[in-house]
Amino acid sequence: MTDLTDLTATDWDVVVVGGGNAALCAAIEAAERGARVVLLEGAPKPYRGGNSRHTRNFRCMHGGPLSVLTDTYGEDEYFDDLIRVTKGETDEALARMTIRTSETCLPWMEAHGVRFQPSLSGTLSLSRTNAFFLGGGKALVNAYYNTAEDLRVTVVYEAQVRHVDIRDGHFRAVEAEIAGHPVRIEGRAVVLASGGFQADIDWLARAWGPAARNFLIRGTPYNRGVVLKDMLDQGAESVGDPTQCHAVAIDGRAPKYDGGIVTRLDCVPFSIVVNKDGARFYDEGEDVWPKRYAIWGRLVATQPDQVAYAIIDSQSINDFMPSVYPPVVADTIEGLGQQLGISGTKLRETVDAFNAACRPGRFHATELDGLATEGLTPAKTNWARPIEKGPFYGYSLRPGVTFTYLGLKVDETARVTGTGGRYDNVWAAGEIMAGSILGQGYLAGFGMTIGTVFGRIAGQEAAAHVA
Amino acid sequence: MSLDIAFPLTATDEARRQVEICNACRYCEGYCSVFPAMFKERAFTDADLTQLANLCHNCRGCYHACQYTAPHEFDLNLPRALAEVRAESWERFAWPGAFAGMFHRSGVALGLALIAALAGLFWAISTLRPASGDGFYAALAHGTMVAIFLPAFLLPVFAFAIGLRRYWRETGGRRVTLAELAAALRDAARMKNLGGGQGQGCNYEKGDRFSNARRHAHQAMMWGFLLCFASTSSGTVMHYGLGMEAPYGPFAVPKLLGVPGGLLMVIGGAGLVALKLKAERHLGAPELWGGEMAFVLILTLTALTGLALYAATGTALVPGLLAVHLGTVLAFFLTAPYSKMAHGVYRMAALVRDAQGRTP
Numbered sequence: 063m064t065d066l067t068d069l070t071a072t073d074w075d076v077v078v079v080g081g082g083n084a085a086l087c088a089a090i091e092a093a094e095r096g097a098r099v100v101l102l103e104g105a106p107k108p109y110r111g112g113n114s115r116h117t118r119n120f121r122c123m124h125g126g127p128l129s130v131l132t133d134t135y136g137e138d139e140y141f142d143d144l145i146r147v148t149k150g151e152t153d154e155a156l157a158r159m160t161i162r163t164s165e166t167c168l169p170w171m172e173a174h175g176v177r178f179q180p181s182l183s184g185t186l187s188l189s190r191t192n193a194f195f196l197g198g199g200k201a202l203v204n205a206y207y208n209t210a211e212d213l214r215v216t217v218v219y220e221a222q223v224r225h226v227d228i229r230d231g232h233f234r235a236v237e238a239e240i241a242g243h244p245v246r247i248e249g250r251a252v253v254l255a256s257g258g259f260q261a262d263i264d265w266l267a268r269a270w271g272p273a274a275r276n277f278l279i280r281g282t283p284y285n286r287g288v289v290l291k292d293m294l295d296q297g298a299e300s301v302g303d304p305t306q307c308h309a310v311a312i313d314g315r316a317p318k319y320d321g322g323i324v325t326r327l328d329c330v331p332f333s334i335v336v337n338k339d340g341a342r343f344y345d346e347g348e349d350v351w352p353k354r355y356a357i358w359g360r361l362v363a364t365q366p367d368q369v370a371y372a373i374i375d376s377q378s379i380n381d382f383m384p385s386v387y388p389p390v391v392a393d394t395i396e397g398l399g400q401q402l403g404i405s406g407t408k409l410r411e412t413v414d415a416f417n418a419a420c421r422p423g424r425f426h427a428t429e430l431d432g433l434a435t436e437g438l439t440p441a442k443t444n445w446a447r448p449i450e451k452g453p454f455y456g457y458s459l460r461p462g463v464t465f466t467y468l469g470l471k472v473d474e475t476a477r478v479t480g481t482g483g484r485y486d487n488v489w490a491a492g493e494i495m496a497g498s499i500l501g502q503g504y505l506a507g508f509g510m511t512i513g514t515v516f517g518r519i520a521g522q523e524a525a526a527h528v529a
Numbered sequence: 530m531s532l533d534i535a536f537p538l539t540a541t542d543e544a545r546r547q548v549e550i551c552n553a554c555r556y557c558e559g560y561c562s563v564f565p566a567m568f569k570e571r572a573f574t575d576a577d578l579t580q581l582a583n584l585c586h587n588c589r590g591c592y593h594a595c596q597y598t599a600p601h602e603f604d605l606n607l608p609r610a611l612a613e614v615r616a617e618s619w620e621r622f623a624w625p626g627a628f629a630g631m632f633h634r635s636g637v638a639l640g641l642a643l644i645a646a647l648a649g650l651f652w653a654i655s656t657l658r659p660a661s662g663d664g665f666y667a668a669l670a671h672g673t674m675v676a677i678f679l680p681a682f683l684l685p686v687f688a689f690a691i692g693l694r695r696y697w698r699e700t701g702g703r704r705v706t707l708a709e710l711a712a713a714l715r716d717a718a719r720m721k722n723l724g725g726g727q728g729q730g731c732n733y734e735k736g737d738r739f740s741n742a743r744r745h746a747h748q749a750m751m752w753g754f755l756l757c758f759a760s761t762s763s764g765t766v767m768h769y770g771l772g773m774e775a776p777y778g779p780f781a782v783p784k785l786l787g788v789p790g791g792l793l794m795v796i797g798g799a800g801l802v803a804l805k806l807k808a809e810r811h812l813g814a815p816e817l818w819g820g821e822m823a824f825v826l827i828l829t830l831t832a833l834t835g836l837a838l839y840a841a842t843g844t845a846l847v848p849g850l851l852a853v854h855l856g857t858v859l860a861f862f863l864t865a866p867y868s869k870m871a872h873g874v875y876r877m878a879a880l881v882r883d884a885q886g887r888t889p
């Protein structure tokens with residue numbers, strides 16, 4: 063039922079804004095409790111599911127082997143991992159509640175159509191902590207849409223919500239544009255689950271500076287933070303660093319939006335990375351890649367034109383996961399520089415200086431091998447093997463934005479707070495409120511955990527409110 | 530930069546483009562045998578793609594799970610890309626090459642072959658009527674039947690043998706061990722790769738919902754076919770080995786195998802037709818749709834006419850029905866190496882080859 067007059071005429075119990083993981087969890091929970099639910103997804107059907115459709119796993123606490131998860135992963139260890147990445151920027155009570163609830167989420171997800179698979183080849187380091195979705199996030203999203211449909215949730219695509227009408231702390235309706243037509247949809251409760259604002263480049267540029275215009279957006283072009291901004295303009299309480307976003311270094315040739323997982327590059331530890339002036343700027347071998355993956359977006363973002371180049375030789379070209387675009391290849395370092403658009407002579411000097419600083423020793427691709435440069439600034443502290451065996455390979459790197467932190471502040475029932483205290487009937491879930499727990503940094507698989515935990519709570523609470 | 534290229538790619542190059550994207554993604558690893566085989570490589574030769582294409586069972590799980598399907602610029606549609614490569618590979622392997630793809634690409638051609646075979650059989654029955662004989666041998670002498678069907682059976686067997694050899698050469702197969710053969714037979718017997726990795730089935734007739742309907746229909750068809758084949762073989766053994774000639778009673782081995790086999794084929798065939806009508810054509814090779822449909826129909830017809838012939842035992846309908854049944858069987862066998870029937874042969878080969886890859 064996407065008839066516009068039906069939409070406006072119906073007295074909805076719960077209006078869910080967004081169509082990703084958090085929105086779907088909320089819609090399913092509310093519908094299972096008998097609520098009459100409408101879900102408004104801003105994207106057209108083929109792009110439904112926001113950034114959730116790009117995901118591959120969620121991080122899950124477990125006291126013993128659980129589904130595809132091995133061994134145990136307890137609350138304290140999980141919380142320590144979170145503290146390490148957020149450097150304390152979290153709300154401990156909320157974070158611990160999320161972590162504890164994650165354990166009950168896995169069986170719930172399975173019961174609602176999600177299937178899991180053993181950790182993917184090349185991601186063994188996550189097999190204990192993260193449960194991988196069979197087929198990835200799009201398969202998860204499909205399963206939830208089917209479950210929602212079976213529960214008679216009304217799903218509307220291309221429904222861009224522009225304004226949330228709240229008066230005296232009480233939600234009344236959302237104003238949306240559906241396939242170009244303005245529509246007012248009234249309801250007795252609302253769940254806001256429309257993701258972050260990373261696709262609004264102007265907003266990123268205001269927050270971060272003009273450099274952000276050169277960032278690539280790894281996920282959906284539909285998360286422009288329209289609802290978040292509307293809520294903040296109305297005085298909703300915010301949380302999370304408004305000036306920051308989580309960015310990783312991805313292939314510089316990736317599409318501006320929606321390149322997803324395949325544009326990631328795992329070559330950095332086995333390369334030297336230079337900026338467009340041909341100079342190195344950071345220790346490429348600081349730690350194993352999964353642990354350093356996240357800092358390189360920021361590092362590249364501070365280089366001129368927000369671009370960098372990874373230079374590798376034939377000895378190391380097969381030591382990392384294959385890339386989606388083939389590397390640039392040349393027989394000489396000078397030639398490689400030219401093809402990449404950096405000075406060949408300068409690159410030659412940088413490589414020569416690096417090679418001269420390398421010391422003999424055992425190279426070991428999969429562990430910290432301690433093979434470090436001597437007398438070089440910045441040093442390369444592991445995997446420092448001379449770049450001498452042609453042909454030579456190069457990749458361009460650009461910051462790819464995954465996640466924004468600024469969000470709506472919620473309590474442990476996912477309820478949003480406004481100027482006059484908690485709103486009566488407004489809940490939020492997913493990336494739009496994730497800053498409440500993930501104030502900075504990023505923990506692999508935690509985005510989906512937050513969305514699932516708070517989406518479910520929001521759906522339950524909203525349904526209880528209207529019951 | 531985008532991955533699209535100005536000139537149209539060959540089927541193999543298009544599959545390579547997509548497989549390289551998958552290899553950087555790996556989300557679909559758990560659906561089938563194709564992905565684990567793929568993820569062992571960093572670069573893909575034409576032969577690698579032939580093997581992956583024949584390993585693929587077109588379950589479509591990886592299409593619906595893919596975040597890169599159109600309108601995304603990466604334009605992933607792996608089930609289709611592999612279907613196109615698969616079809617081309619069968620044509621490359623076909624012997625003699627002049628018939629390559631003839632009945633696979635065209636349902637009309639298969640229909641014409643059927644009509645020609647029927648005409649031939651009617652002619653044989655009306656002009657070569659034997660002086661004596663029991664049951665259907667009264668309509669067509671045993672010797673005449675053997676004269677028609679022995680070559681009609683051996684020719685496709687020979688053609689497939691050559692095709693298999695070509696497949697094995699191209700994909701670099703080694704000498705087959707019993708364990709590898711057993712592994713492949715197990716996978717085929719359960720149609721493992723139509724199971725979605727966890728037994729939930731494939732995405733065929735219900736969009737992105739999983740269903741085992743196609744798997745079950747195929748099981749009925751395949752096992753039914755094998756029962757019918759066993760029935761005919763047992764008849765041959767009884768005739769030559771034991772001196773027991775047809776017609777056989779209802780509890781004789783050929784009947785005990787043939788009747789359930791025929792029923793299974795009809796049920797399976799009806800299911801496959803119904804499912805095929807509901808499925809999205811663009812997730813296979815759309816230009817093969819007619820030839821594939823004709824293939825399901827001719828198999829189903831083979832079984833139906835066989836059952837009808839049995840039901841008509843002792844009536845005046847026997848000569849006519851015999852001509853129809855034998856004509857259908859004849860058309861099926863003679864076209865087999867150049868029709869969709871090739872799929873069973875090359876898919877088996879791919880499963881064996883895959884088992885070799887798993888045991889280095």
Ligand SMILES: Cc1cc2nc3c(=O)[nH]c(=O)nc-3n(C[C@H](O)[C@H](O)[C@H](O)COP(=O)(O)OP(=O)(O)OC[C@H]3O[C@@H](n4cnc5c(N)ncnc54)[C@H](O)[C@@H]3O)c2cc1C
Pocket residue numbers: 079080081082083084085102103104105110111112113114115116117118119120121221222223224255256257258280281282284285286287288289321322323463464465491492493494506507508509510511513
């Ligand atoms: C490439 C990539 C890989 C990732 N991998 C992982 C991973 O493996 N594990 C993990 O935990 N996290 C991962 N993340 C982070 C994860 O995607 C997010 O944390 C999570 O998807 C957020 O879920 P959500 O439901 O809040 O938002 P989304 O899934 O982004 O959904 C937001 C929805 O709101 C809709 N919308 C936006 N604005 C409006 C509007 N105005 N009106 C109506 N609808 C609107 C969008 O169309 C979309 O459907 C990844 C992110 C990216 C980019």
Ligand code: HEM
Pocket residue numbers: 585586587717723747750751754755801805821822824825828872873874876877880
């Ligand atoms: C032995 C006799 C066999 C018979 C009679 C048979 C029959 C059929 C028929 C009629 C179809 C068409 C369905 C359609 O077009 O939708 C089909 C498809 C299929 N068969 Fe078989 N089959 C046999 C053996 C096998 C074997 C051995 C395998 C696997 C190793 C196999 C795998 C498949 C698969 C995966 C499909 C669907 C994919 C596609 O359309 O390409 N079959 N089969």
Ligand code: SF4
Pocket residue numbers: 197198550551552554555556557558591592594595596597605607
């Ligand atoms: S089909 Fe799509 S989701 Fe699946 S492995 Fe390939 S690129 Fe990834």
Ligand code: SF4
Pocket residue numbers: 557560561562563564584585586587588589590591592607608611722
């Ligand atoms: S269509 Fe099915 S069998 Fe073929 S590659 Fe995709 S998931 Fe595997």
